Amino acid sequence: MTLSRRALGSGVGAAVLTLLARRTAGDVDPAWRPHDLDVRPVEVDGDMSRLFVLGVPRHLEPYERVPLLVLLHGLGETGDQRMGAWAWMERYGLGTAYDRLRAASSMRGLVLVCPYMPDLPVADPRAFDAYARWIVETVVPRARREAPALDAPRSTYLCGCSLGGHFSLEVFLRRPEAFGAWGGVQTAVGAPAGARYAQRLAETVARVGPRALLVESSTGDAFRAGNEALADGLTRAAVASTFIELPGPHDQTWLRGSGTARMLQWFDDLPRPERRPDPPPRRAADDRDG
Numbered sequence: 001m002t003l004s005r006r007a008l009g010s011g012v013g014a015a016v017l018t019l020l021a022r023r024t025a026g027d028v029d030p031a032w033r034p035h036d037l038d039v040r041p042v043e044v045d046g047d048m049s050r051l052f053v054l055g056v057p058r059h060l061e062p063y064e065r066v067p068l069l070v071l072l073h074g075l076g077e078t079g080d081q082r083m084g085a086w087a088w089m090e091r092y093g094l095g096t097a098y099d100r101l102r103a104a105s106s107m108r109g110l111v112l113v114c115p116y117m118p119d120l121p122v123a124d125p126r127a128f129d130a131y132a133r134w135i136v137e138t139v140v141p142r143a144r145r146e147a148p149a150l151d152a153p154r155s156t157y158l159c160g161c162s163l164g165g166h167f168s169l170e171v172f173l174r175r176p177e178a179f180g181a182w183g184g185v186q187t188a189v190g191a192p193a194g195a196r197y198a199q200r201l202a203e204t205v206a207r208v209g210p211r212a213l214l215v216e217s218s219t220g221d222a223f224r225a226g227n228e229a230l231a232d233g234l235t236r237a238a239v240a241s242t243f244i245e246l247p248g249p250h251d252q253t254w255l256r257g258s259g260t261a262r263m264l265q266w267f268d269d270l271p272r273p274e275r276r277p278d279p280p281p282r283r284a285a286d287d288r289d290g
Contacts, residue, residue: 027091034095036102046134048118051085055112056147066109068149069157072164078119085116093256111149115139132174154180161185176208183214185263186250189226198233213241220249
């Protein structure tokens with residue numbers, strides 16, 4: 001999981017970039033399949049991406065609807081649509097973290113949406129415009145049709161890891177009306193960029209209203225300074241946010257061990273509408289009785 005090649009311009013060394021971008025078949029966790037989620041690929045129309053992986057909770061009551069969380073992956077999986085769409089499940093521990101939280105009785109439930117994310121050219125804002133439009137107008141509506149998800153924007157969340165954290169910021173800032181929360185896990189930004197994104201988020205929140213914001217990093221994160229600058233900038237701008245720093249490096253082992261689970265728990269803990277069953281249908285006899 002990784003950063004962008006563009007991060008070199010933010011003071012990240014080429015050696016670190018090469019290390020974090022390396023991928024092997026051994027990165028896939030052979031025990032990744034969750035018990036509490038039905039996981040399947042979904043193909044959709046799109047110019048840059050046509051695939052996302054959908055995780056649907058198996059434990060919900062028939063009447064239950066839960067928030068929907070869109071998750072963007074890192075640089076190392078941008079070169080292959082299948083690898084990218086499955087990265088959160090197979091490599092980042094998403095399904096197993098979900099199971100662990102359910103076993104601990106601390107997970108109410110989320111619909112999880114993991115789209116493939118190409119390595120977009122940051123110098124061309126039109127690419128981010130198009131990708132944000134694809135997420136909001138194609139991926140999210142299709143996921144809502146396929147899964148028991150709440151359809152209100154306040155119950156639709158966006159998060160990304162490493163490069164996905166960086167790119168999810170760009171998506172969120174373009175379409176803030178579509179999301180009630182944003183989170184970044186080890187977001188691939190340097191300190192100057194973190195401060196700039198904090199200012200842009202503050203301006204966006206002032207315009208569209210409060211949003212739940214999460215900045216998650218780790219003690220050995222290559223982008224720790226950038227994440228701290230983002231969190232500090234939000235604090236200075238008086239924008240409510242949560243900053244989490246866990247022990248560990250910037251890698252998939254850290255994600256599978258603690259990073260993904262802590263992120264999931266934060267999103268699951270956000271306020272949501274009360275769960276209420278739909279009223280039972282009226283019987284014909286009821287109608288006759290008046």
